[in-house]
Amino acid sequence: MAKQKAKLEKGITEPKLKQVDQVIKQYKSVPGSLILVLHKAQEVCGYLPPSVQNRIADGLGVSRHEVYGVVTFYSLFSTEPRGRHTIKVCFGTACYVKGGNKVAAALSKELKVPAGSTTPDMRYTFQVVYCLGACGRAPVMTVNNDTFGMVDPQKAVEIIKGYK
Amino acid sequence: MKLTIESKKVEIEPGATILQAAEKAGVYVPTLCHDKRLKAYGSCRMCLVEVAGSRKLLTACSTPAADGMVVSVNTERLNEIRRRLLELLLVHHPLDCPVCDASGACRLQDMTFEYGVTSGDFSDKRKDIPVVTNSPMIERNMGRCIFCGKCVRVCDEVKGVRAIGYSGRGFEGSVGTAFGVPMDCEFCGNCVASCPVGALTSKPFKNKARPFFLSEETSVCSYCGTGCRLKLDYSDPEQHSFLQGKLWRTRPDDQDELTAGSFCGRGAFGYEYVHSADRLRSPYVKRGRKQEQSDWPRALDAAADGLREVASRYGSAAVAGIISSQATNEESYLLSKLMRVGLGSGMICAPAGLGELAWREAAFEILAGLPTAAAGEITAADLLLTVESDLSESHPVLGIRVLQAARYGGARLIYASARETKLSHYAASDLRIKPGSGAVLMAYLGRCLLEKVKRRGGLKGLLGLGEFTSSVRKLTAGKTARATGISVGELTDLADQLDAAKKPLLLISHLAHETQKGSDYARAAANLAYLLARLKGCDPPVVFASEFSNSRGVLDMGGDRSLYPGGNLEEVEKIWDVKVPGATGLAAAELLEKIEAGQIKALYIAGLDPATQLLGGARWGKALRKLDFLVVQDIFATEASRAAAVVLPGVSWAEKEGSYTNFSGRVGTFKPVVKPLGLARTEWQVMMGLMERFGVAANYPDLAALRCEIEKLLPGYFSGKTRNNKPGGTLMPFVTKGLVEKPGGKYRFLMLSGNSLFQLGSYSGHSAALSERMPRPVVEMSGRDAVRLKLANDDLVEVVSRRGKLRGKLKVVEGNISGVVYVPAYVPGAAAAALLPAPDSKGRAVGCAVAVRKVR
Amino acid sequence: MIVRHITALLKGLSITLKEFFSRKSTQQYPEEKRQPYAAYRGIHYFRPGENGEERCVACGLCAAVCPNHCIFIEAAESEDELKHPERQYAEIYSIMLERCLFCGYCEEACPKQAIALSRRYDMAVNTRNQMIYTKDKLLAEGLELDEESVGGEIKKTGRRSLWGA
Amino acid sequence: MLNMGPQHPSTHGVLRVVLEMDGEIIVDLRPDVGYLHRGIEKIAEHRTYNQVLPLTDRLDYVSAAINNLGWVETVEKALGLEVPERAKTVRVILCELQRIASHLIWLGTHALDIGAMTVLLYCFRERERIMDIFENYCGARLTTSCFRVGGLMRELPEEFEGLVRDFLAYFPARIEEYDGLLSANPIWLKRTKGVGVIGARQAIDIGLSGPALRGSGVARDIRVDEPYANYERFKFIVPVGKKGDVYDRYQVRMEEFRQSISIVRQALDYLPNGPIMADAPQIVPPSKEAVAEDMSALIHQFKLLSKGYKVPAGEIYHAVEAPKGELGFYLVSDGSEMPYRLKIRGPSFVNLQALYQMSKGCLLADMVAIIGSLDICLGEVDR
Amino acid sequence: MIEQLKTFITGELGIAIGIGLLKSLIVVVGALLLVAYATLAERKIWSWFQSRIGPNRVGPWGLLQPIADGIKFLMKEDIIPRNADKPLYILAPFLAMLPALLIFAVIPFGELRLGGYVLDLQIVEVNIGVLYIFALSSLGVYGIVLGGWASNNKYSLLGGLRAASQMISYELVLGLSIIGVVMTTGTLSLRGIVDWQQQRYILLLPQFLGFVCFLIAMVAELNRGPFDLPEAETELTGGYHTEYSSMKFAMFFMGEYAAMIGGSAIISCLFLGGGKAPFGWQLSFVPGPAWLFLKMMAFIFFFMWIKATFPRVRYDQLMSFGWKFLLPLALFNVLLTGVLISAGVL
Secondary structure, eight states: OOOOOOOOOTTOOHHHHHHHHHHHHHHTTSTTOHHHHHHHHHHHHSSOOHHHHHHHHHHHTOOHHHHHHHHHHSTTOOSSOOOSEEEEEEOSHHHHHTTHHHHHHHHHHHHTSOTTEEOTTSSEEEEEESOOSOGGGOSOEEETTEEEOSOOHHHHHHHHHTOO | OEEEETTEEEEOOTTOBHHHHHHHHTOOOOOSSOOTTSOOOOOSOTTEEEETTOSSOEETTTSBOOTTOEEEOOOHHHHHHHHHHHHHHHHSOOSOGGGOTTTTSOHHHHHHHHTTOOOOSOOOOOOOOOOBOOSSSEEEOGGGOOOOOHHHHIIIIITSOOOOEEESOGGGOEEEOGGGOOOOSOOOSHHHHHOSSSSEEETTTTTTOOGGGEEEEEEEOSSBTTOOEEEEEEEOTTTSOOSSOEEEEEEEOTTOTTTTTOOOHHHHHGGGGGGOTTBOOSOEEEETTEEEEOOHHHHHHHHHHHHHHHHHHHOGGGEEEEEOTTSOHHHHHHHHHIIIIISOOOOEEOOOGGGHHHHHHHIIIIITTSOOOOTHHHHHOSEEEEESOOHHHHSHHHHHHHHHHHHTSOOEEEEEESSOOHHHHHOSEEEEOOTTOHHHHHHHHHHHHHHHHHHTTOOTTOBTHHHHHHHHTTOOHHHHHHHHOSOHHHHHHHHHHHHHOSSEEEEEESSSSSSOOOHHHHHHHHHHHHHHHHHHTSSOOEEEEOSBTTHHHHHHTTOBTTBOTTSOHHHHHHHHTSOOOSOOOBOHHHHHHHHHTTSOOEEEEESOOHHHHSTTHHHHHHHHHHOSEEEEEESBOOHHHHTOSEEEEOOOGGGSOEEEEOTTSOEEEEOOOSOOSTTOOOHHHHHHHHHHHTTOOOOOSSHHHHHHHHHHHSTTTTTTOOOOOSOOOBOOOOOOOOBSSOOBTTBOEEEEEEOOSSOOTTTGGGSHHHHHHOSSOEEEEEHHHHHHHTOOTTOEEEEEOSSOEEEEEEEEETTSOTTEEEEESOOTTSOGGGTSOOOOTTOOBOOOEEEEEEOO | OHHHHHHHHHHHHHHHHHHHHSOOOOOOTTTSOOOOOTTOOOSEEEOBOTTSOBOOOOOOHHHHHOTTOOEEEEEEEOSOTTTOTTSEEEEEEEEETTTOOOOOHHHHHOTTOOEEEOSOOOOOOSSGGGGEEEHHHHHHHHHHSOIIIIIHHHHHHOSTTOSOO | OEEEOSSOTTSTTTOEEEEEEETTEEEEEEEEOOTTOOOHHHHHTTSOHHHHHHHHHTSSTTSHHHHHHHHHHHHHHHHTOOOOHHHHHHHHHHHHHHHHHHHHHHHHHHHHHTTOHHHHHHHHHHHHHHHHHHHHHHSOSSSOOOEETTEESSOOOTTHHHHHHHHHHHHHHHHHHHIIIIITOHHHHHHHTTSSOOOHHHHHHHTOOTHHHHTTTOOOOHHHHSOOTTGGGSOOOOOOOSSOSHHHHHHHHHHHHHHHHHHHHHHHHHOOOSOSBOSOTTTSOOOHHHHHHOHHHHHHHHHHHHTOOOOOSEEEEEEEEETTEEEEEEEEEOSSSSEEEEEEEOHHHHHHTTHHHHHTTSBHHHHHHHHHHHTOOHHHHHO | OHHHHHHHHHSHHHHHHHHHHHHHHHHHHHHHHHHHHHHHHHHHHHHHHTTOOOOOSSSGGGTTHHHHHHHHHHHSOOOOOTTSOHHHHHHHHHHHHHHHHHGGGGOOOOEEEETTEEEEOOSOOOTTHHHHHHHHHHHHHHHHHHHHHHTTOHHHHHHHHHHHHHHHHHHHHHHHHHHHHHHHHOOOOHHHHHHHHHHSOOSTTTTHHHHHHHHHHHHHHTTOGGGOTTTOHHHHTTGGGTTOOHHHHHHHHHHHHHHHHHHHHHHHHHHSOTTOOGGGOOOTTSOHHHHHHHHHHHHHHHHHHHHHHSOOOOHHHHHHIIIIIIHHHHHHHHHHHHHHHHTTOO
């Protein structure tokens, strides 16, 4: 397949791509390394735009559709630029029953973006997830790697204000 | 191994799955995601079975059967599970049956009905996913998808294209391309054909006909020489209140052992020409300078009178016939008889398109002499050598076989060509050789093998040994390496591999795929095949893929030089009960020269357009105008028909009865499914009409009678017995003849031309979907050349030869050898034939020097 | 004997005489049009969609279920999303009424409730061609028939909904 | 020699009887049938089981509902399908009304044949009311197609019961009127008594059924002997004649009017609530409401209506008591969606065979009375 | 010559002939008009018996229907079967119609007083009028028999034969049943019989048996009612006129109706006193012919009524009824009358 010079996406620079190439080279001969490579690439670039995905696909010799499939399958991969802080509100059964949806609604109102998107100032990425594995403390939300249990809408809004 | 399935005892080979065992036992196991071409996947769980002693339920498709197993398939517990599974599948399914193309032939519908699924305990929003229409020919309606994965797996495992993949997860999951770009693949239609529901639909068929109204007829594909069996879905006016019959779509036949249920883009989308608006609908007769619409009696009278007049004025040798390789066996036979008996002329030509040079040689040396290998031998082989041929492009279904063998069958694929193609990626050794050097390569390999055969004393009875030996004596490894452009090491390695392989197979195609192959190419291949046969103690292992659907049958029927039907003149004279003229057939080049020299004054063209389909097309265009009298029988108006004095409209293969003989001699018969368009008549009836006017007995009430007569000359022809007239075993001296035209100066590229996936012969251009896919040629060029010419992908370029020019879109292929441009042959309005020189009588490969420039 | 016969004869005469003076059951057809019951199976028509779209999506069930194969459909794809929301529509739809049995299966089969049998029974025409009801004619028929009085009752009496329980 | 028919006012359609006459006395006769042959049995081999139903309307076209019943019950028997009680009861009501309608046609035409023209008009007037009831129920007056395999075409409309009750109240007086016009009329007696006599033994031998058989004194009625639908639930007597002449057959049918009225009344009083279709999704198409929102229903709709359902391979015979006699369907299924072979035992066809025995030696005018008393329908004779 | 002619016309004989012609014209036109409207009446009356309303499309209440029918008959294609006996085939309808019309010649419609002038409403007074009528009505059957024979159709032939035998049988009864009347009145002139009754009493009750016999025989003679065997459309598909179409069929049709009207006139004259007002009412403002007309209408209504009510008898039953029942009855009536006359009761 002919290589095409794609226009680079936001936040993706040549040095970062070089770094990605390094990773690809490192794992090229290891079977089943796609997820690992993607993970590392995301660490480098922050997210996985088409140019990065295609680079990985061509580099590892798998089809672009396969890479795309893997990226879209796992929620930990992102194809969009992400905010500095990632807020996750649990919509699992227990949390939902306990008012997770209200928490999400309040946050959505506060951030002025719907769930699943990033604020324009790139401060927060707000997501809804299905079960964070802490049902006992429902409703649960996380910000980056911090977990907050038994939140209510006001509390949630308070919490996120702490993250600049 | 013995096991019991549903209280039926069955014995199977070890390694078989429970499903295969059940199939053998005649027990039906429901499946949604299973396909015998694919590896077991086990996603749909419909095939769950109970095995005595196992607490778990096992999927029949992926569980290997074990000795003494007791399997039950139809217990209430299993059926309840299946019902639940289906219920879950239906929860989100859009209420699309009324507008879904699959409705009526949908596996999901069948299963739901079969298991009596009623609305269950689940309810949720129905999927409302927009249809993805951005790809050509194929539309994806992901709401209907049930995630059996067959399309993705077929695309990968069968075709090796991997054009689609899964994406997303859960409810958002879908099948598609990365980032939703349009599909850019071979458009073989296998994904559509394998889809058990209506998630993937073919655009030409979509929303047009309902499967439960369609009747099915088994037929043969009318395009290439593979001779795939196809199922034609057509509307039968007698079955429902259809105003007229119509061919709606084609489907692969999964009972055909040749195709195993696959087909290619031409087979899947190429049927549309049957209903093309450009078809000829009535006979035309030239009056003065204008062609006027006419009726059959008048047109046939005019044709017969014209031919007779020329014959009586200039002698019967001034009348010639030329027949297309897409004509049926029966038509070819009738033409042969018409020309030889009716007109007393042996001037018959059955040109083989652009690959004629190699083909004529092959016709004599290989097909007439060898029992040719059938498709099954590709799968059985452990070494596949393809020289300057890419079957996956020219004969896509054979290509599937090659890929399967290379990827899963444990065969080593050696691909030697000037081009980088799909096979390059799957080849164990991918050798980039100079264009036209395949003959040298094979000759060298022959030389290497010769010694080995000699050492094992297997040369006894092989004729022509001496000449061959002396002709290759000087062909050293170094010389070969220089000629082909690959290293000596690679050469020796190749020879060793051939020697070591248990079942090697030579895969070559006669058409001008990689270059305009000369007669030396076919001879070298034949020699190599003979030697391999001696070495391995088997029949000559060679697959010689013919270009058109009936390239081989036309020759069998006596369309060419000295090949009377059956090849035996005395026999022919006995059956026909006349003295058959001694003059025997012509090559296309000879015919062209004779027309130009004024020796041939009248020509009967049956179904072919020389200007776009024969080498030296530009010259042909002029030559046809020199004729005193020209009769053209075709289904479309062509350059030839516009020059004709009488135009006889023929019919497409869907409208007539007939048979095609494929590359390995398998005869595929087909029946009409559509009524002839307008006044058009089947060719064999037209020919009978002409024969009648020449006083030739044509007492064939139907084709069965005609086939009976043919079988007298070719016993067992239609029942599939391959004939073998010449006992094989004559080696031919190897000579390199070189090219007619070498690149240089202003024209510094060598143009190669061949069949593309989408354009073949004159029919594909009238099939809307195929033409849409390839409206203009895709000109391939190596990366180095592209950089030098400052050209990039998708640039519009002009390819100019001394005889003509064409415009195409550039595609840069990094791996191609530089100095070469590749142009697909039969793109309508940009015929490569117009650029190519005519061959000379020495059988040299024509070669074609061209210049490439960017169009602004 | 004779008396009995004569009384029987006279009884007969009296019965007919009684009828002579009682109300007549004739209907004056063209003037007095009989209004059939809502369930009547008369000439077909296409029910207009709620937003003026065509309901028929050319699924072909009516043609498939028709015992006399008198419905001919040729489907096609439409660009007009408003008129044909499901993209597929009937490019040609014609019913050969001369062949029709008026069994109403087409109506019962239609999953879109597009085709229906009206209460119109006067279908005399002058040529056979006029007996072929094309799509335009069916649509015009549908608009002409007041949806309230015909289509509305279709919903109410629900013959269409009662293939099953 | 005289050709009576196929175009003749009294051959009830297109029956042709080749008569050998001596003056007006019939010496020999040969009925010639087939002028109305439409190949229904053959057509049925290329129609799904549901599609055959409208064809049965066209057998004995004046008793379409009973033909429908015969067919759907045959298929139900082959499928082993049990029909809800309500559906059965409605079937009985409609079939008995249909029997009355059919007998009304018989009476009218029979009387007309014998010259009493007015009765015909009265009969048709009454029949119109039954037709109205049918129209109200199924939308067609003659070719009803009103049952479905598995139950009924639709739920009873609101007005239905009222219409039927009105008819039940209205009709008995009408029967008395016919009685008054005909039963004691000396000309009628002269014309019918002792004419076209056939004995019980001979009637059985020929295979007569229905009123033609009962007129000869054989109390055979399938509704009683092999009850179908839920006829066993209702009380009625099977009227029989004594001598087997035209008059006896006339009297049997006149009595059947009264019995049918009684059955309809009983059934209407009994009519239970409940579903009208059997619960068999693989045979009974789903309701329209379900089709509009349920995927499995939509699929069933498509599969059932485009291809139909399969009937287990085998042979089956099922008969119902049609107004004219035993209407039997002999169905051979090969397990596909269409009958492999369908043989219809039309009572008219079999009854017509008695014409020879009945009319040999009688006068031309008697033959007209005899044909009328056999009550044949050529749609069923020729099929 | 012209003078002579003038004298002749103005002469007594001339005037007599003139009046005769005029009367004939009036009667013929009137009879035909009556015939036409009798068809309408029949259709209307039948339909009322049969719970219908009958023709009502042409003109108000369908009054112009006969004209429409007439036009239709004229316009219809006239078919002569290939193997028919052509002259007889054409002649038959005339033969069927003519005698029926000729009967009207002797019917005394009564008299019209215009000032002092008494116009005798009888075309011709024949003193053996009754015999004349019988003679003519016997002729009527020739038309039917010939028509049946000439059509070369088996049904027609059967119809013709039935007509002939029926005619012969019932002619006797007819004749015998009026012997009582003749005996009572002592005249064979219809005028005489009517006058007799007008002067004395009507003969319905004294000759009741004769009246019944005459009425029944009349119905048979006219091929109507339950005795319409020659036509018997459900047996013979129309009998003698099966093959006839257009105006020829219309003439058969008209003949039949003319005969019916004539018949009802005769029976009115013979038994009901012709133009005499019933029950001796002195209603002189109602002219005699109107009374006759009313009586005729009553009979016509009766004919239609019985046809609408009764089934058709069988051919052999008709014969045996005529010979074995009616004939003795009529003979008995003659005997009874004789006895009564000699007893001086009458």
